[in-house]
Amino acid sequence: MDKEAILKKFKPTLDNILYILHDLQDENPQHYLSKDDIKVCADYLNIPYSYTHSVASFYTMFSMKPRGRNIIRLCDSPPCHLMGSKSLLDYLQRTLKVTTGETTKDGIFTLELTSCLGACGVAPAMMVNNEMFGNLTPEKVDTILDKRRKEL
Amino acid sequence: MIKTKINNVDVETPEGTSILWAARKAGFNIPTLCQHPDLVPGGQCGICVVEIEGVPGLKRSCMTPVGEGFTVRTHTQRVMTVRKQLVELILSNHDTDCLTCIKNNSCELQKLAATLGVDTLEYPKFEEKLPIDKTSVSIVRDPNKCILCGRCTQVCSDIQTVNALAINNRGCDTVITTAFDAGLGNSVCINCGQCVVHCPVGALYENSQIEQVWEALHDPDKFVVVQEAPAVRVMLGEEFGMPPGSLVSGKMHAALRRLNFDAVLDTNFAADLTIMEEGTELLSRLTSGKNLPLITSCSPGWIKFMETFYHDMIPHMSTAKSPQQMFGTLSKTYYAQQKGIPPEKIVSVSIMPCTAKKFECQRPEMNISGYQDVDYVLTTREIGRMMREAGIDLKEMPDEPADDIMGDYTGAGTIFGATGGVMEAAIRSAYFLVTGRELENLDVIPVRGLKGIKEAEIDIDGTKVKVAVAHSCGKARELMDKVAAQLEKDGKCEYQFIEVMACPGGCVGGGGQSWGSNMAKRARRGESLYEEDKLMPHRRSHENPSVQAVYEKFLGKPNSEKSHKLLHTHYYKRSTVDGKVLPENKISE
Numbered sequence: 029m030d031k032e033a034i035l036k037k038f039k040p041t042l043d044n045i046l047y048i049l050h051d052l053q054d055e056n057p058q059h060y061l062s063k064d065d066i067k068v069c070a071d072y073l074n075i076p077y078s079y080t081h082s083v084a085s086f087y088t089m090f091s092m093k094p095r096g097r098n099i100i101r102l103c104d105s106p107p108c109h110l111m112g113s114k115s116l117l118d119y120l121q122r123t124l125k126v127t128t129g130e131t132t133k134d135g136i137f138t139l140e141l142t143s144c145l146g147a148c149g150v151a152p153a154m155m156v157n158n159e160m161f162g163n164l165t166p167e168k169v170d171t172i173l174d175k176r177r178k179e180l
Numbered sequence: 181m182i183k184t185k186i187n188n189v190d191v192e193t194p195e196g197t198s199i200l201w202a203a204r205k206a207g208f209n210i211p212t213l214c215q216h217p218d219l220v221p222g223g224q225c226g227i228c229v230v231e232i233e234g235v236p237g238l239k240r241s242c243m244t245p246v247g248e249g250f251t252v253r254t255h256t257q258r259v260m261t262v263r264k265q266l267v268e269l270i271l272s273n274h275d276t277d278c279l280t281c282i283k284n285n286s287c288e289l290q291k292l293a294a295t296l297g298v299d300t301l302e303y304p305k306f307e308e309k310l311p312i313d314k315t316s317v318s319i320v321r322d323p324n325k326c327i328l329c330g331r332c333t334q335v336c337s338d339i340q341t342v343n344a345l346a347i348n349n350r351g352c353d354t355v356i357t358t359a360f361d362a363g364l365g366n367s368v369c370i371n372c373g374q375c376v377v378h379c380p381v382g383a384l385y386e387n388s389q390i391e392q393v394w395e396a397l398h399d400p401d402k403f404v405v406v407q408e409a410p411a412v413r414v415m416l417g418e419e420f421g422m423p424p425g426s427l428v429s430g431k432m433h434a435a436l437r438r439l440n441f442d443a444v445l446d447t448n449f450a451a452d453l454t455i456m457e458e459g460t461e462l463l464s465r466l467t468s469g470k471n472l473p474l475i476t477s478c479s480p481g482w483i484k485f486m487e488t489f490y491h492d493m494i495p496h497m498s499t500a501k502s503p504q505q506m507f508g509t510l511s512k513t514y515y516a517q518q519k520g521i522p523p524e525k526i527v528s529v530s531i532m533p534c535t536a537k538k539f540e541c542q543r544p545e546m547n548i549s550g551y552q553d554v555d556y557v558l559t560t561r562e563i564g565r566m567m568r569e570a571g572i573d574l575k576e577m578p579d580e581p582a583d584d585i586m587g588d589y590t591g592a593g594t595i596f597g598a599t600g601g602v603m604e605a606a607i608r609s610a611y612f613l614v615t616g617r618e619l620e621n622l623d624v625i626p627v628r629g630l631k632g633i634k635e636a637e638i639d640i641d642g643t644k645v646k647v648a649v650a651h652s653c654g655k656a657r658e659l660m661d662k663v664a665a666q667l668e669k670d671g672k673c674e675y676q677f678i679e680v681m682a683c684p685g686g687c688v689g690g691g692g693q694s695w696g697s698n699m700a701k702r703a704r705r706g707e708s709l710y711e712e713d714k715l716m717p718h719r720r721s722h723e724n725p726s727v728q729a730v731y732e733k734f735l736g737k738p739n740s741e742k743s744h745k746l747l748h749t750h751y752y753k754r755s756t757v758d759g760k761v762l763p764e765n766k767i768s769e
Contacts, residue, residue: 063360063757066359066360067757076337076343076346076368077343077359077368077756077757078343078344078345078346078358078359078367078368079337079343079346080359081346081348081359081360082346082347082348082359085348085349085350086348086349086350092360
């Protein structure tokens with residue numbers, strides 16, 4: 029869908045700003061809001077460019093930097109910590125050779141932390157894009173990553 | 181009226197008054213950091229907290245209105261502990277190299293820490309050195325000094341409606357910056373410097389050219405000429421502890437002479453010249469009926485604002501350069517020729533109440549003399565600093581006139597510094613240019629004062645000319661929207677002539693004024709300019725003998741081919757993203 033079509037889905041009122049930004053980000057293969065995305069949204073809503081950027085930068089769900097094809101969001105809440113999410117984070121950082129917030133050199137993964145995913149029953153948990161994974165172990169993580177690496 | 185008891189003092193205030201102001205009335209000065217008399221309180225800093233009997237927790241007095249029967253305590257143990265802790269927290273991630281800070285001795289945070297007796301830093305220092313933004317030729321932004329009070333963003337978005345600066349990110353990552361941290365020089369910033377004059381700390385300041393000017397002054401091969409803007413003569417006194425609005429024209433000329441400038445001239449001369457050019461332009465447009473209303477072009481902040489947000493107005497803009505730039509051009513052509521000085525030896529310095537002038541003088545088209553027309557622009561604050569450095573006390577100076585051929589001025593030139601002044605000066609001369617007779621009552625009262633948009637109708641021999649004056653870009657936006665709507669509707673506008681100044685109050689409220697300014701001070705400076713106008717032997721620009729001489733000896737007549745080449749300019753459409761000139765520009769001629 030081109031940007032024009034995304035914008036046209038919404039009325040040009042300020043309360044639609046987050047929906048528009050989400051759709052623009054989702055449409056971007058690198059999962060981020062480019063300068064042009066911010067500009068088209070600002071122009072469509074007739075609001076300042078800096079204000080649109082300010083709103084987008086407030087929410088951690090938006091990124092202003094290009095990200096990998098798969099975004100790993102490891103749950104950072106206390107129940108997951110109790111169930112060993114810290115060691116999983118270390119493991120992910122070691123295998124992917126990135127620190128939190130970074131993207132792998134091949135552009136396949138971006139590693140992020142997130143607030144509670146509401147999956148405490150299956151802690152430790154993480155999401156890869158829109159898919160949820162629980163009861164994680166390093167082995168399970170390896171399988172998930174391998175599967176994603178093969179998808180192109 | 182609401183009755184409140186503040187620290188056992190009874191005080192009566194109108195409904196809606198904040199506790200902060202009620203307490204001031206009762207004689208208690210509650211300390212604040214983010215509060216500014218010209219801005220809407222936002223409660224960001226929390227320093228102004230007070231205790232209200234029967235109300236749980238502490239309340240921010242700037243944001244809490246008085247209530248009937250309130251018993252307020254402004255300096256209990258609890259309140260004082262909290263205030264101190266807040267300052268300590270701010271200091272824990274504030275770059276505290278006060279001795280080398282531009283705001284040393286005029287910083288509101290420094291004063292507050294001293295007032296509250298903060299003598300230890302309780303919290304470990306958390307300092308992440310962020311890069312200093314030096315992308316703008318006018319304004320430097322140091323995020324390490326920023327305390328996130330939000331005054332700059334409020335003035336930038338609400339009063340100026342420029343929206344260059346915004347609050348970005350959140351939590352401890354919060355930073356006030358331009359979109360994508362591109363820097364002020366790569367943003368829609370119009371360089372007006374209102375953020376600079378509202379900043380309580382040293383996070384925003386002018387891009388200084390003091391060093392370059394000292395170098396030129398010390399170079400025996402250079403001939404350094406200086407011009408001072410109309411508003412500077414009612415501002416400079418404040419740099420030396422004189423009351424706001426003190427008129428120091430003569431002292432200023434004397435002090436500049438003692439700084440070793442080779443020729444002390446005056447921008448007011450060029451202001452009179454601007455009236456001749458702009459007034460003639462107005463007459464020709466009134467006659468042809470084309471591109472009305474004519475809009476003034478003296479304010480470089482307004483010019484960039486118009487180029488960015490209202491470039492459809494370019495054909496309506498006066499093509500006359502601002503007085504600073506007219507002066508710059510003439511200093512390296514007319515002055516050089518008359519005085520027999522090679523223009524390459526002339527260094528043209530201007531003292532301005534303005535930060536946008538620094539941008540204006542570096543615009544690539546401003547070099548018609550074959551050199552950069554104005555080499556360096558110093559703000560009122562910078563020249564104050566130079567004078568102090570040289571041990572010159574302005575208060576002790578004698579009154580001296582400016583030097584000849586570009587130093588004479590009339591009362592019309594001097595009022596350029598206040599909102600409505602250009603309009604009033606233009607009316608005085610336009611009346612003469614049309615009718616050949618002098619206007620009897622020279623005071624055009626309706627265009628004076630600090631009302632946001634002012635209107636007046638002038639009868640020039642039966643022709644009614646309706647004029648409007650706007651100051652601050654927010655008000656300019658309002659006026660331009662109205663004009664654009666009228667032009668779109670029936671191709672005509674009710675106004676024939678419009679004056680716009682980018683800063684609230686006009687140049688007396690510019691981004692180069694002394695620290696700690698407010699609207700009350702701006703008003704007093706404006707009044708002083710009108711007082712000087714009254715004292716002048718000549719009060720109409722066309723009576724200025726030096727202006728008459730420049731036309732006689734050099735330019736021919738107003739709007740002649742030579743005047744057009746030297747004293748007029750053109751404008752560019754700019755991007756609303758980065759403020760850069762757009763590729764599809766057509767030159768407005």
